Amino acid sequence: MLIAGIYAIIWPADALTVLVLAGGILLLIDGALGLWSLTFGGGKSGNYWFDVAANALSLLLGVLILLSPLLATIFTVTFLAAIVGVTALVVGVMQIVVITREREHYARIWPVVLSGISYILLGLAFLLLPLISVTIAVIFGGVMLVVFAFGLFGWAWRLYQRTKA
Secondary structure, three states, X not given: OHHHHHHHHHOHHHHHHHHHXXXXXXXXXXXXXXXXXXXXXXXXXXXXXXXXXXXXXXXXXXXXXXXXHHHHHHHHHHHHHXXXXXXXXXXXXXXXXXXXXXXXXXXXXXXXHHHHHHHHHXXXXXXXXXXXXXXXXXXXXXXXXXXXXXXXXXXXHHHHHHXXX
């Protein structure tokens, strides 16, 4: 975890490509196992043709991602950044609208309004600058991995010291 976090901090674009490739591998495995289960494994569901189509699309998308990781990274990251951006915009607007409508029930509304504004700014950043925003998010994720790894090291050290005493 520590090594992955350091890698994400130093080389965020490469770490993002690795994440997209891992997603492609998971889609490939999911689609292949799903089709195998429906064909040979006796997998039964209420929607046979829906499951066939979903697993075939999963398999196809996994193959496409693995064949062209650079294009897949750019398109996948841009699409996911757009989803995050729209979601953040909706949440921010909802927070501001709800708190202004219900302001008589709250002593202070400025923390919620400030939170809504920050969500709106985050959403705009993800929509207007998707690759930079995702790169910063990968770096932040790497920092969190490093912090979590050191926390686990500290916890393991305390457990070691407790068993030693």
